[in-house]
Amino acid sequence: MRSDRSASAPLGLKIAAIGGLAFLHIPILLIFLYAFTTEEKSYQFPPPGLTLQWFAVTWNRPDVWAALTLSVKVATIATAIALVLGTLCAAAVSQTRFFGRETISLLVILPIALPGIITGIALRSAFSFADIPFSFWTIVLGHATFCIVVVYNNAVARFRRVSGSLIEASMDLGADGFQTFRHIILPNIGTALLAGGMLAFALSFDEVIVTTFTGGQQSTLPIWMLEELIRPRQRPVTNVVAMVVMLVTFLPILAAYYLTRDGDQIAGAGK
Protein backbone atom coordinates (compact mmCIF):
# COMPACT_ATOMS: atom_id res chain seq x y z
CA MET A 1 0.00 0.00 0.00
CA ARG A 2 1.22 3.45 -0.81
CA SER A 3 1.05 6.29 1.66
CA ASP A 4 1.60 9.82 0.52
CA ARG A 5 2.38 11.99 3.49
CA SER A 6 2.01 15.32 1.77
CA ALA A 7 -1.41 14.65 0.27
CA SER A 8 -4.43 15.79 2.24
CA ALA A 9 -6.89 13.16 3.48
CA PRO A 10 -10.26 13.00 1.72
CA LEU A 11 -13.02 15.14 3.20
CA GLY A 12 -15.14 12.17 4.27
CA LEU A 13 -12.26 10.74 6.33
CA LYS A 14 -11.67 14.11 7.97
CA ILE A 15 -15.32 14.37 8.98
CA ALA A 16 -15.31 10.82 10.31
CA ALA A 17 -12.18 11.49 12.36
CA ILE A 18 -13.60 14.70 13.80
CA GLY A 19 -16.92 12.96 14.49
CA GLY A 20 -15.14 10.13 16.32
CA LEU A 21 -13.14 12.50 18.48
CA ALA A 22 -16.24 14.59 19.20
CA PHE A 23 -18.15 11.49 20.26
CA LEU A 24 -15.35 10.66 22.67
CA HIS A 25 -14.88 14.06 24.21
CA ILE A 26 -18.11 16.06 24.08
CA PRO A 27 -19.73 14.00 26.87
CA ILE A 28 -16.74 14.85 29.04
CA LEU A 29 -17.17 18.53 28.29
CA LEU A 30 -20.84 18.16 29.25
CA ILE A 31 -19.78 16.77 32.63
CA PHE A 32 -17.71 19.91 33.11
CA LEU A 33 -20.59 22.12 31.98
CA TYR A 34 -23.05 20.61 34.45
CA ALA A 35 -20.65 21.31 37.30
CA PHE A 36 -21.77 24.91 36.85
CA THR A 37 -25.52 24.46 36.37
CA THR A 38 -28.09 26.03 38.70
CA GLU A 39 -30.47 23.07 38.33
CA GLU A 40 -29.67 20.46 40.99
CA LYS A 41 -32.20 17.68 40.39
CA SER A 42 -31.83 16.83 36.73
CA TYR A 43 -29.52 17.52 33.81
CA GLN A 44 -31.42 19.67 31.31
CA PHE A 45 -29.88 21.22 28.24
CA PRO A 46 -29.13 24.01 28.01
CA PRO A 47 -28.56 24.60 31.75
CA PRO A 48 -31.01 27.19 33.08
CA GLY A 49 -28.17 29.20 34.59
CA LEU A 50 -24.52 29.03 35.60
CA THR A 51 -23.14 29.23 39.13
CA LEU A 52 -19.98 28.50 41.08
CA GLN A 53 -21.87 27.57 44.24
CA TRP A 54 -21.32 23.79 43.81
CA PHE A 55 -17.62 24.20 44.35
CA ALA A 56 -18.30 25.66 47.78
CA VAL A 57 -20.93 23.00 48.52
CA THR A 58 -18.53 20.24 47.51
CA TRP A 59 -15.77 21.75 49.62
CA ASN A 60 -18.01 21.63 52.68
CA ARG A 61 -19.26 18.07 52.23
CA PRO A 62 -17.43 15.72 54.65
CA ASP A 63 -18.45 12.61 52.69
CA VAL A 64 -16.60 13.91 49.62
CA TRP A 65 -13.48 14.46 51.67
CA ALA A 66 -13.74 11.05 53.29
CA ALA A 67 -14.07 9.31 49.94
CA LEU A 68 -11.27 11.36 48.37
CA THR A 69 -8.87 10.75 51.25
CA LEU A 70 -9.64 7.04 51.21
CA SER A 71 -9.03 6.81 47.46
CA VAL A 72 -5.74 8.68 47.65
CA LYS A 73 -4.57 6.52 50.57
CA VAL A 74 -5.55 3.28 48.85
CA ALA A 75 -3.97 4.28 45.56
CA THR A 76 -0.76 5.43 47.27
CA ILE A 77 -0.27 2.30 49.32
CA ALA A 78 -1.32 -0.07 46.51
CA THR A 79 1.13 1.70 44.19
CA ALA A 80 3.91 1.49 46.76
CA ILE A 81 3.36 -2.25 47.19
CA ALA A 82 3.21 -2.68 43.42
CA LEU A 83 6.46 -0.74 42.91
CA VAL A 84 8.41 -2.96 45.28
CA LEU A 85 6.94 -6.31 44.25
CA GLY A 86 6.62 -5.48 40.56
CA THR A 87 10.25 -4.34 40.33
CA LEU A 88 11.56 -7.38 42.19
CA CYS A 89 9.53 -9.68 39.98
CA ALA A 90 10.67 -7.93 36.81
CA ALA A 91 14.29 -8.16 37.95
CA ALA A 92 13.96 -11.88 38.63
CA VAL A 93 12.26 -12.63 35.32
CA SER A 94 14.50 -10.51 33.12
CA GLN A 95 17.92 -10.97 34.72
CA THR A 96 17.97 -14.66 35.56
CA ARG A 97 16.93 -17.93 33.98
CA PHE A 98 15.12 -20.44 36.11
CA PHE A 99 12.59 -23.21 35.76
CA GLY A 100 9.06 -21.83 35.34
CA ARG A 101 10.17 -18.33 34.38
CA GLU A 102 7.67 -17.98 31.53
CA THR A 103 4.90 -19.34 33.73
CA ILE A 104 5.58 -16.80 36.44
CA SER A 105 5.64 -14.03 33.85
CA LEU A 106 2.20 -15.16 32.64
CA LEU A 107 0.77 -15.54 36.15
CA VAL A 108 1.86 -12.03 37.07
CA ILE A 109 0.17 -10.52 34.03
CA LEU A 110 -3.00 -12.60 34.35
CA PRO A 111 -4.87 -10.39 36.88
CA ILE A 112 -5.09 -7.55 34.39
CA ALA A 113 -6.36 -9.86 31.67
CA LEU A 114 -9.04 -11.29 33.94
CA PRO A 115 -12.30 -9.36 34.14
CA GLY A 116 -12.31 -7.26 37.32
CA ILE A 117 -15.45 -8.98 38.48
CA ILE A 118 -13.67 -12.34 38.59
CA THR A 119 -10.73 -10.91 40.48
CA GLY A 120 -13.24 -9.27 42.81
CA ILE A 121 -15.30 -12.42 43.48
CA ALA A 122 -12.16 -14.52 43.88
CA LEU A 123 -10.65 -12.12 46.39
CA ARG A 124 -13.92 -11.75 48.26
CA SER A 125 -14.38 -15.48 48.71
CA ALA A 126 -10.72 -15.88 49.63
CA PHE A 127 -10.97 -13.16 52.27
CA SER A 128 -14.16 -14.66 53.72
CA PHE A 129 -12.66 -18.11 53.65
CA ALA A 130 -9.59 -16.91 55.54
CA ASP A 131 -11.78 -14.94 57.96
CA ILE A 132 -10.13 -11.65 57.04
CA PRO A 133 -12.55 -8.81 57.82
CA PHE A 134 -13.18 -6.41 54.94
CA SER A 135 -11.33 -3.21 55.60
CA PHE A 136 -9.09 -0.55 54.14
CA TRP A 137 -6.36 -3.18 53.77
CA THR A 138 -8.48 -5.61 51.79
CA ILE A 139 -9.16 -2.82 49.28
CA VAL A 140 -5.43 -2.09 49.10
CA LEU A 141 -4.64 -5.76 48.48
CA GLY A 142 -7.31 -5.98 45.79
CA HIS A 143 -5.92 -2.96 44.00
CA ALA A 144 -2.33 -4.12 44.36
CA THR A 145 -3.13 -7.23 42.28
CA PHE A 146 -3.55 -5.20 39.11
CA CYS A 147 -1.16 -2.38 40.07
CA ILE A 148 1.70 -4.89 40.20
CA VAL A 149 1.00 -5.86 36.60
CA VAL A 150 1.36 -2.29 35.37
CA VAL A 151 4.62 -1.73 37.22
CA TYR A 152 5.91 -5.16 36.21
CA ASN A 153 5.18 -4.59 32.53
CA ASN A 154 6.95 -1.24 32.50
CA ALA A 155 9.92 -2.45 34.52
CA VAL A 156 10.42 -5.70 32.62
CA ALA A 157 10.59 -3.87 29.29
CA ARG A 158 13.27 -1.54 30.63
CA PHE A 159 15.21 -4.28 32.44
CA ARG A 160 15.59 -6.09 29.14
CA ARG A 161 17.46 -3.08 27.79
CA VAL A 162 19.81 -2.82 30.79
CA SER A 163 22.40 -5.31 29.60
CA GLY A 164 23.61 -7.86 32.12
CA SER A 165 27.17 -6.73 31.61
CA LEU A 166 26.35 -3.30 33.13
CA ILE A 167 25.51 -5.03 36.39
CA GLU A 168 28.59 -7.23 36.14
CA ALA A 169 30.71 -4.16 35.39
CA SER A 170 29.39 -2.45 38.50
CA MET A 171 30.13 -5.48 40.67
CA ASP A 172 33.52 -5.79 39.05
CA LEU A 173 34.32 -2.20 39.98
CA GLY A 174 33.63 -2.92 43.63
CA ALA A 175 29.94 -2.14 44.07
CA ASP A 176 27.93 -4.60 46.16
CA GLY A 177 24.34 -5.52 45.32
CA PHE A 178 22.78 -2.53 47.02
CA GLN A 179 25.21 -0.02 45.48
CA THR A 180 24.68 -1.57 42.06
CA PHE A 181 20.94 -1.24 42.46
CA ARG A 182 21.18 2.35 43.61
CA HIS A 183 23.77 3.66 41.15
CA ILE A 184 23.20 1.55 38.05
CA ILE A 185 19.84 -0.22 38.01
CA LEU A 186 17.64 2.47 39.53
CA PRO A 187 18.80 5.32 37.25
CA ASN A 188 18.26 3.10 34.23
CA ILE A 189 14.80 1.88 35.18
CA GLY A 190 13.73 4.95 37.19
CA THR A 191 11.55 6.59 34.56
CA ALA A 192 9.90 3.26 33.76
CA LEU A 193 9.07 2.82 37.44
CA LEU A 194 7.71 6.35 37.68
CA ALA A 195 5.55 5.78 34.63
CA GLY A 196 4.37 2.41 35.92
CA GLY A 197 3.70 3.86 39.33
CA MET A 198 1.62 6.71 37.92
CA LEU A 199 -0.44 4.39 35.75
CA ALA A 200 -0.95 2.11 38.75
CA PHE A 201 -2.06 5.08 40.85
CA ALA A 202 -4.53 6.21 38.19
CA LEU A 203 -5.91 2.68 37.76
CA SER A 204 -6.42 2.28 41.49
CA PHE A 205 -7.92 5.73 41.83
CA ASP A 206 -10.90 5.03 39.54
CA GLU A 207 -11.35 1.32 40.27
CA VAL A 208 -14.94 0.30 41.01
CA ILE A 209 -15.50 -3.43 40.55
CA VAL A 210 -12.74 -4.94 42.66
CA THR A 211 -13.41 -2.30 45.31
CA THR A 212 -17.09 -3.23 45.54
CA PHE A 213 -16.13 -6.80 46.32
CA THR A 214 -13.23 -6.19 48.65
CA GLY A 215 -14.37 -3.07 50.51
CA GLY A 216 -16.26 -3.04 53.78
CA GLN A 217 -18.28 -0.02 54.74
CA GLN A 218 -15.80 2.39 53.19
CA SER A 219 -16.52 4.16 49.92
CA THR A 220 -13.70 5.11 47.65
CA LEU A 221 -14.33 8.08 45.41
CA PRO A 222 -15.69 6.18 42.37
CA ILE A 223 -18.02 4.17 44.63
CA TRP A 224 -19.19 7.35 46.28
CA MET A 225 -19.94 8.82 42.84
CA LEU A 226 -22.00 5.80 41.83
CA GLU A 227 -24.04 6.08 45.02
CA GLU A 228 -24.43 9.81 44.52
CA LEU A 229 -25.90 9.43 41.03
CA ILE A 230 -28.87 7.56 42.50
CA ARG A 231 -29.66 10.34 44.94
CA PRO A 232 -31.59 13.27 43.47
CA ARG A 233 -30.08 15.96 45.70
CA GLN A 234 -27.17 18.29 44.83
CA ARG A 235 -26.33 16.46 41.61
CA PRO A 236 -23.74 18.94 40.32
CA VAL A 237 -21.51 18.05 43.29
CA THR A 238 -20.79 14.78 41.48
CA ASN A 239 -19.76 16.76 38.42
CA VAL A 240 -17.40 18.92 40.43
CA VAL A 241 -15.82 15.80 41.90
CA ALA A 242 -15.63 14.26 38.41
CA MET A 243 -13.64 17.27 37.22
CA VAL A 244 -11.22 16.89 40.11
CA VAL A 245 -10.84 13.17 39.50
CA MET A 246 -10.10 13.84 35.85
CA LEU A 247 -7.35 16.26 36.74
CA VAL A 248 -5.90 13.99 39.41
CA THR A 249 -5.70 11.00 37.06
CA PHE A 250 -5.05 12.74 33.77
CA LEU A 251 -1.99 14.73 34.81
CA PRO A 252 0.00 11.74 36.10
CA ILE A 253 -0.82 9.72 32.98
CA LEU A 254 0.31 12.58 30.78
CA ALA A 255 3.50 12.90 32.82
CA ALA A 256 4.08 9.14 32.61
CA TYR A 257 3.76 9.33 28.84
CA TYR A 258 6.36 12.05 28.53
CA LEU A 259 8.71 10.41 31.02
CA THR A 260 8.79 7.04 29.26
CA ARG A 261 9.25 8.73 25.92
CA ASP A 262 12.34 10.53 27.20
CA GLY A 263 13.54 7.34 28.84
CA ASP A 264 13.57 5.59 25.49
CA GLN A 265 15.86 8.22 24.08
CA ILE A 266 18.27 8.10 27.00
CA ALA A 267 18.48 4.32 27.01
CA GLY A 268 18.88 4.21 23.25
CA ALA A 269 21.75 6.67 23.22
CA GLY A 270 24.07 4.31 25.09
CA LYS A 271 23.75 1.49 22.65
Place this chain on the structure above:
Amino acid sequence: MTAAVLFENVSRHFGAVKAVDAVDLEIAAGEFFAMLGPSGSGKTTCLRLMAGFEQPTGGHIEIFGETAEGVPPYRRSVNTVFQDYALFPHLSILDNVAYGLMVKGIGKEERRKAAEDALAMVKLPGYGQRRPGQLSGGQRQRVALARALVNKPKVLLLDEPLGALDLKLREQMQEELKTLQKSLGITFVFVTHDQGEALSMADRIAVFNDGKIQQLGTPEDIYKRPQTRFVADFVGSSNVLSSATCARLGVPAKAASLRPEAIAIGTSWAEQLSLPGTVTARSFLGATNRVSVDCSGEKIIVASPAAMPVPDIGAEVQLAFSRNDLHLMEEA
Protein backbone atom coordinates in the same frame (compact mmCIF):
# COMPACT_ATOMS: atom_id res chain seq x y z
CA MET B 1 57.17 -15.80 43.94
CA THR B 2 53.41 -15.98 44.32
CA ALA B 3 51.51 -16.54 41.14
CA ALA B 4 49.14 -13.76 40.07
CA VAL B 5 46.50 -16.33 39.18
CA LEU B 6 46.62 -19.99 40.08
CA PHE B 7 44.15 -22.62 38.85
CA GLU B 8 44.42 -26.06 40.39
CA ASN B 9 42.30 -28.68 38.66
CA VAL B 10 39.55 -26.10 38.11
CA SER B 11 36.29 -27.18 36.49
CA ARG B 12 33.13 -25.30 35.65
CA HIS B 13 30.38 -27.56 34.43
CA PHE B 14 26.97 -26.33 33.32
CA GLY B 15 24.93 -29.49 33.70
CA ALA B 16 26.42 -31.94 31.23
CA VAL B 17 28.46 -29.23 29.48
CA LYS B 18 32.04 -29.08 30.68
CA ALA B 19 32.84 -25.44 29.89
CA VAL B 20 36.09 -25.66 31.82
CA ASP B 21 37.40 -29.11 32.59
CA ALA B 22 40.19 -29.76 35.11
CA VAL B 23 42.36 -26.83 34.11
CA ASP B 24 45.73 -26.20 35.74
CA LEU B 25 47.16 -22.79 35.12
CA GLU B 26 49.72 -20.51 36.69
CA ILE B 27 50.03 -16.90 35.57
CA ALA B 28 53.09 -15.05 36.86
CA ALA B 29 52.87 -11.54 38.31
CA GLY B 30 53.49 -8.86 35.70
CA GLU B 31 52.84 -11.24 32.84
CA PHE B 32 50.87 -10.44 29.70
CA PHE B 33 48.93 -13.66 29.36
CA ALA B 34 46.63 -14.67 26.52
CA MET B 35 43.91 -17.29 26.54
CA LEU B 36 43.38 -18.28 22.93
CA GLY B 37 40.75 -20.54 21.49
CA PRO B 38 37.66 -20.82 19.33
CA SER B 39 34.30 -19.77 20.76
CA GLY B 40 32.99 -22.26 23.28
CA SER B 41 36.48 -23.45 24.17
CA GLY B 42 36.25 -22.32 27.79
CA LYS B 43 38.57 -19.33 27.63
CA THR B 44 35.90 -16.76 28.54
CA THR B 45 34.58 -18.96 31.33
CA CYS B 46 38.13 -19.06 32.75
CA LEU B 47 38.22 -15.28 32.65
CA ARG B 48 34.84 -15.09 34.41
CA LEU B 49 36.12 -17.51 37.04
CA MET B 50 38.99 -15.10 37.70
CA ALA B 51 36.63 -12.11 37.83
CA GLY B 52 34.22 -13.93 40.14
CA PHE B 53 31.18 -13.94 37.85
CA GLU B 54 31.34 -17.72 37.84
CA GLN B 55 32.17 -20.07 40.66
CA PRO B 56 34.10 -23.26 39.92
CA THR B 57 32.25 -26.56 40.30
CA GLY B 58 35.55 -28.15 41.24
CA GLY B 59 39.16 -27.31 41.97
CA HIS B 60 40.85 -24.34 43.58
CA ILE B 61 41.60 -20.80 42.44
CA GLU B 62 44.06 -18.37 44.01
CA ILE B 63 44.65 -14.75 43.12
CA PHE B 64 47.96 -13.53 44.52
CA GLY B 65 47.92 -16.29 47.10
CA GLU B 66 44.37 -15.62 48.29
CA THR B 67 41.67 -18.19 47.81
CA ALA B 68 39.14 -16.87 45.31
CA GLU B 69 36.29 -19.38 45.56
CA GLY B 70 33.25 -17.82 47.21
CA VAL B 71 34.70 -14.30 47.01
CA PRO B 72 32.23 -12.04 45.15
CA PRO B 73 33.49 -9.92 42.23
CA TYR B 74 33.33 -6.71 44.29
CA ARG B 75 35.83 -8.03 46.85
CA ARG B 76 38.49 -9.07 44.33
CA SER B 77 41.45 -6.91 43.40
CA VAL B 78 40.72 -7.75 39.79
CA ASN B 79 39.08 -5.54 37.19
CA THR B 80 37.62 -6.38 33.83
CA VAL B 81 37.44 -4.69 30.44
CA PHE B 82 34.26 -6.11 28.96
CA GLN B 83 33.83 -7.17 25.39
CA ASP B 84 30.93 -4.73 24.89
CA TYR B 85 32.74 -2.22 27.19
CA ALA B 86 29.63 -2.05 29.46
CA LEU B 87 29.97 1.69 30.01
CA PHE B 88 27.14 3.08 32.13
CA PRO B 89 24.95 4.99 29.65
CA HIS B 90 23.45 7.34 32.25
CA LEU B 91 26.79 8.58 33.59
CA SER B 92 29.33 10.95 32.08
CA ILE B 93 32.70 9.58 31.03
CA LEU B 94 34.30 11.03 34.14
CA ASP B 95 31.69 9.44 36.42
CA ASN B 96 32.11 6.17 34.57
CA VAL B 97 35.84 6.18 35.20
CA ALA B 98 35.42 7.35 38.80
CA TYR B 99 32.70 4.76 39.54
CA GLY B 100 34.99 2.25 41.24
CA LEU B 101 36.42 4.96 43.49
CA MET B 102 32.96 6.38 44.21
CA VAL B 103 31.58 3.09 45.51
CA LYS B 104 34.68 2.70 47.66
CA GLY B 105 33.80 6.02 49.30
CA ILE B 106 36.73 8.10 48.04
CA GLY B 107 36.16 11.87 48.16
CA LYS B 108 34.77 13.70 45.18
CA GLU B 109 37.82 15.87 44.47
CA GLU B 110 40.27 13.00 44.80
CA ARG B 111 38.34 10.66 42.54
CA ARG B 112 37.82 13.36 39.91
CA LYS B 113 41.58 13.92 39.84
CA ALA B 114 42.29 10.19 39.60
CA ALA B 115 39.71 9.75 36.85
CA GLU B 116 41.19 12.61 34.84
CA ASP B 117 44.66 11.13 35.20
CA ALA B 118 43.35 7.77 34.03
CA LEU B 119 41.68 9.40 31.01
CA ALA B 120 44.94 11.16 30.17
CA MET B 121 46.74 7.83 30.41
CA VAL B 122 44.48 6.32 27.73
CA LYS B 123 44.88 9.48 25.63
CA LEU B 124 41.40 10.86 26.18
CA PRO B 125 42.08 13.96 28.27
CA GLY B 126 39.17 16.38 28.46
CA TYR B 127 36.55 13.84 27.42
CA GLY B 128 35.16 13.64 30.97
CA GLN B 129 31.95 15.57 30.39
CA ARG B 130 30.78 13.53 27.40
CA ARG B 131 28.41 10.60 27.50
CA PRO B 132 29.32 7.08 26.35
CA GLY B 133 26.88 7.43 23.45
CA GLN B 134 28.90 10.33 22.06
CA LEU B 135 32.14 8.37 21.71
CA SER B 136 33.39 6.09 18.93
CA GLY B 137 34.04 2.41 19.52
CA GLY B 138 37.78 2.94 19.93
CA GLN B 139 37.23 5.75 22.42
CA ARG B 140 34.76 3.68 24.44
CA GLN B 141 37.33 0.94 24.58
CA ARG B 142 39.84 3.38 26.06
CA VAL B 143 37.30 4.60 28.61
CA ALA B 144 36.62 1.00 29.64
CA LEU B 145 40.36 0.55 30.07
CA ALA B 146 40.68 3.73 32.15
CA ARG B 147 37.68 2.75 34.27
CA ALA B 148 39.32 -0.57 35.14
CA LEU B 149 42.88 0.75 35.64
CA VAL B 150 41.87 3.65 37.89
CA ASN B 151 41.17 1.07 40.62
CA LYS B 152 44.79 -0.11 40.45
CA PRO B 153 43.86 -3.79 40.08
CA LYS B 154 46.44 -6.49 40.70
CA VAL B 155 45.16 -8.32 37.65
CA LEU B 156 43.45 -6.76 34.66
CA LEU B 157 41.16 -9.05 32.72
CA LEU B 158 40.35 -8.20 29.11
CA ASP B 159 37.56 -10.06 27.33
CA GLU B 160 38.14 -9.91 23.55
CA PRO B 161 39.26 -6.29 24.08
CA LEU B 162 39.86 -5.51 20.43
CA GLY B 163 37.17 -7.65 18.87
CA ALA B 164 34.85 -4.80 17.96
CA LEU B 165 37.50 -2.51 16.46
CA ASP B 166 38.49 -2.23 12.83
CA LEU B 167 41.84 -3.61 11.68
CA LYS B 168 43.89 -0.42 11.77
CA LEU B 169 42.63 0.61 15.20
CA ARG B 170 43.17 -2.93 16.44
CA GLU B 171 46.83 -2.89 15.48
CA GLN B 172 47.32 0.49 17.11
CA MET B 173 45.59 -0.66 20.32
CA GLN B 174 47.66 -3.84 20.41
CA GLU B 175 50.81 -1.76 20.63
CA GLU B 176 49.33 0.65 23.15
CA LEU B 177 48.07 -2.13 25.41
CA LYS B 178 51.48 -3.76 25.33
CA THR B 179 53.23 -0.49 26.18
CA LEU B 180 50.71 0.29 28.91
CA GLN B 181 51.13 -3.14 30.45
CA LYS B 182 54.92 -2.84 30.52
CA SER B 183 54.83 0.63 32.07
CA LEU B 184 52.24 -0.25 34.73
CA GLY B 185 53.65 -3.67 35.52
CA ILE B 186 50.13 -5.01 36.12
CA THR B 187 49.32 -8.60 35.19
CA PHE B 188 47.13 -8.58 32.08
CA VAL B 189 45.05 -11.61 31.19
CA PHE B 190 43.24 -11.38 27.91
CA VAL B 191 40.92 -13.61 26.01
CA THR B 192 40.96 -13.71 22.24
CA HIS B 193 40.05 -15.94 19.34
CA ASP B 194 42.51 -14.11 17.07
CA GLN B 195 45.79 -16.04 17.01
CA GLY B 196 47.66 -13.10 15.47
CA GLU B 197 46.62 -10.90 18.36
CA ALA B 198 47.71 -13.48 20.93
CA LEU B 199 51.05 -14.09 19.21
CA SER B 200 51.91 -10.41 18.88
CA MET B 201 50.90 -9.24 22.37
CA ALA B 202 51.30 -12.02 24.88
CA ASP B 203 54.29 -13.16 26.89
CA ARG B 204 52.68 -16.57 27.16
CA ILE B 205 49.64 -18.16 25.56
CA ALA B 206 47.28 -20.88 26.71
CA VAL B 207 45.49 -22.48 23.75
CA PHE B 208 42.03 -23.73 24.77
CA ASN B 209 39.82 -26.32 23.18
CA ASP B 210 36.81 -28.16 24.63
CA GLY B 211 37.35 -26.74 28.10
CA LYS B 212 40.94 -27.90 28.33
CA ILE B 213 44.30 -26.24 27.77
CA GLN B 214 45.83 -27.82 24.68
CA GLN B 215 49.17 -26.14 25.03
CA LEU B 216 50.73 -23.46 27.17
CA GLY B 217 53.86 -21.67 26.17
CA THR B 218 55.55 -18.64 24.65
CA PRO B 219 54.22 -17.42 21.29
CA GLU B 220 57.26 -18.91 19.58
CA ASP B 221 56.68 -22.30 21.25
CA ILE B 222 53.05 -22.33 20.28
CA TYR B 223 53.76 -21.25 16.74
CA LYS B 224 56.79 -23.34 15.95
CA ARG B 225 56.29 -26.34 18.15
CA PRO B 226 52.57 -27.12 18.35
CA GLN B 227 51.99 -30.20 20.49
CA THR B 228 48.63 -31.22 19.11
CA ARG B 229 46.94 -31.20 15.76
CA PHE B 230 44.42 -28.69 17.13
CA VAL B 231 47.12 -26.19 18.08
CA ALA B 232 48.94 -26.68 14.79
CA ASP B 233 45.71 -26.08 12.94
CA PHE B 234 44.33 -23.22 15.02
CA VAL B 235 47.52 -21.20 15.43
CA GLY B 236 48.41 -20.15 11.91
CA SER B 237 47.17 -23.16 9.92
CA SER B 238 50.18 -25.45 9.96
CA ASN B 239 50.34 -28.50 7.73
CA VAL B 240 49.86 -31.63 9.77
CA LEU B 241 51.59 -34.57 8.12
CA SER B 242 50.18 -38.05 8.66
CA SER B 243 52.25 -40.95 9.98
CA ALA B 244 52.40 -42.39 6.44
CA THR B 245 53.98 -39.22 5.07
CA CYS B 246 56.35 -39.10 8.04
CA ALA B 247 57.42 -42.66 7.26
CA ARG B 248 58.12 -41.71 3.63
CA LEU B 249 60.38 -38.93 4.91
CA GLY B 250 62.19 -41.45 7.06
CA VAL B 251 60.96 -39.82 10.25
CA PRO B 252 59.07 -42.18 12.56
CA ALA B 253 56.22 -40.23 14.20
CA LYS B 254 52.45 -40.41 14.62
CA ALA B 255 52.13 -36.94 13.14
CA ALA B 256 54.25 -33.90 12.46
CA SER B 257 53.55 -30.24 11.85
CA LEU B 258 55.19 -28.18 9.16
CA ARG B 259 54.67 -24.44 8.74
CA PRO B 260 53.70 -23.32 5.21
CA GLU B 261 56.46 -20.69 5.11
CA ALA B 262 59.16 -23.26 6.00
CA ILE B 263 58.69 -25.06 2.69
CA ALA B 264 60.50 -24.17 -0.53
CA ILE B 265 59.30 -25.24 -3.96
CA GLY B 266 61.91 -26.58 -6.35
CA THR B 267 65.48 -27.69 -5.85
CA SER B 268 66.49 -29.51 -2.70
CA TRP B 269 69.84 -29.95 -1.05
CA ALA B 270 71.23 -33.05 0.39
CA GLU B 271 70.57 -32.20 4.03
CA GLN B 272 66.99 -31.28 3.35
CA LEU B 273 63.94 -33.46 3.29
CA SER B 274 61.87 -33.44 0.14
CA LEU B 275 58.50 -34.61 -1.08
CA PRO B 276 57.29 -34.81 -4.69
CA GLY B 277 53.81 -33.51 -5.43
CA THR B 278 51.37 -31.92 -7.88
CA VAL B 279 50.22 -28.30 -7.66
CA THR B 280 46.43 -28.20 -7.28
CA ALA B 281 45.73 -24.53 -6.55
CA ARG B 282 47.48 -21.22 -6.07
CA SER B 283 46.46 -17.78 -4.93
CA PHE B 284 48.24 -14.46 -4.61
CA LEU B 285 48.16 -12.98 -1.07
CA GLY B 286 50.41 -9.94 -1.50
CA ALA B 287 53.63 -10.75 0.33
CA THR B 288 53.31 -14.45 -0.44
CA ASN B 289 51.74 -16.89 -2.87
CA ARG B 290 49.70 -19.65 -1.31
CA VAL B 291 50.26 -22.87 -3.20
CA SER B 292 48.39 -26.12 -2.53
CA VAL B 293 50.34 -29.23 -3.38
CA ASP B 294 49.04 -32.80 -3.42
CA CYS B 295 51.73 -35.19 -2.22
CA SER B 296 50.36 -38.73 -2.71
CA GLY B 297 47.02 -37.86 -1.19
CA GLU B 298 48.35 -35.46 1.48
CA LYS B 299 47.45 -31.83 0.86
CA ILE B 300 50.28 -29.49 1.82
CA ILE B 301 50.03 -25.70 1.82
CA VAL B 302 53.13 -23.75 0.91
CA ALA B 303 53.57 -20.04 1.55
CA SER B 304 56.02 -19.08 -1.14
CA PRO B 305 57.58 -15.59 -1.15
CA ALA B 306 56.03 -13.42 -3.86
CA ALA B 307 59.47 -12.90 -5.45
CA MET B 308 59.78 -16.62 -6.23
CA PRO B 309 58.32 -18.00 -9.48
CA VAL B 310 54.99 -19.76 -8.99
CA PRO B 311 54.49 -23.15 -10.65
CA ASP B 312 51.38 -23.65 -12.76
CA ILE B 313 48.50 -25.74 -11.63
CA GLY B 314 49.18 -29.35 -12.51
CA ALA B 315 52.97 -28.93 -12.44
CA GLU B 316 55.09 -31.62 -10.78
CA VAL B 317 57.20 -30.05 -8.05
CA GLN B 318 59.59 -30.99 -5.26
CA LEU B 319 58.83 -29.60 -1.80
CA ALA B 320 61.97 -29.04 0.24
CA PHE B 321 62.26 -28.26 3.93
CA SER B 322 64.71 -28.66 6.77
CA ARG B 323 64.35 -31.48 9.26
CA ASN B 324 64.42 -28.83 12.01
CA ASP B 325 61.19 -27.28 10.77
CA LEU B 326 59.39 -30.59 10.99
CA HIS B 327 57.89 -30.71 14.47
CA LEU B 328 56.90 -34.15 15.71
CA MET B 329 53.68 -34.50 17.66
CA GLU B 330 52.69 -37.11 20.20
CA GLU B 331 49.17 -37.54 18.98
CA ALA B 332 47.64 -37.74 15.56
